[in-house]
Amino acid sequence: MKVSNAVLKDVLIIEPSIFGDARGLFFEPFNSITWGEKGLPTNFVQDNQSFSYKGVLRGLHFQKGDYAQGKLVRAITGKVLDVAVDLRPDSPTFKQWEFFELDAQTNKMVYIPVGFAHGFLALEDSIFAYKCTAGYNKASEGGILWNDPALKIEWPVENPNVSDKDMILPTLEEYLAQA
Numbered sequence: 001m002k003v004s005n006a007v008l009k010d011v012l013i014i015e016p017s018i019f020g021d022a023r024g025l026f027f028e029p030f031n032s033i034t035w036g037e038k039g040l041p042t043n044f045v046q047d048n049q050s051f052s053y054k055g056v057l058r059g060l061h062f063q064k065g066d067y068a069q070g071k072l073v074r075a076i077t078g079k080v081l082d083v084a085v086d087l088r089p090d091s092p093t094f095k096q097w098e099f100f101e102l103d104a105q106t107n108k109m110v111y112i113p114v115g116f117a118h119g120f121l122a123l124e125d126s127i128f129a130y131k132c133t134a135g136y137n138k139a140s141e142g143g144i145l146w147n148d149p150a151l152k153i154e155w156p157v158e159n160p161n162v163s164d165k166d167m168i169l170p171t172l173e174e175y176l177a178q179a
């Protein structure tokens, strides 16, 4: 397993050791013992899985307060363009975003800590899976508009398939003004 730092402060890129043989391949997406020994997060309480058709964009999401979530994300099938946005005012990478291409060939994972907004665009029909460090709490949901003009996220599509809920999210400026 290789762990490296993303450009965004405290975001980790985790590349599991993949054991291929004539039958296919094997890898450990998560192991609380070995991850704990390496100082990686192990405090996950919920596993989520979604399927998205090519062209679907989910995000940019986070939960607030006591229900804020760290997320360990990966694509189980297909390919997604994942994005993290640093919403921590005291961070050197505040308001910056970073893309991660996640697919079922490399099985690369990303750990996005509390304090970030998260989203992804399905570049292919994709099953997306993630572990969360806090449980789902509808009342704590927050979000930022996927195409906030101030963030300038360089999505490679102009008209992704976005939920009605996500279409009316505030811009980061609007969110910070009301927070």
Ligand SMILES: Cc1cn([C@H]2C[C@H](O)[C@@H](COP(=O)(O)OP(=O)(O)O[C@H]3O[C@@H](C)C(=O)[C@@H](O)[C@H]3O)O2)c(=O)[nH]c1=O
Pocket (backbone or CB within 6 Å): 048, 050, 058, 059, 060, 061, 062, 118, 119, 120, 135, 136, 163, 165
């Ligand atoms: C996130 C979530 C949703 N749900 C329900 C609520 C709703 O009826 C249905 C779909 O919810 P959403 O539209 O919010 O699903 P989705 O847009 O896929 O939400 C997810 O987006 C990505 C980008 C994230 O980062 C996640 O944390 C999560 O916010 O699933 C749960 O039961 N548990 C959960 O943990």
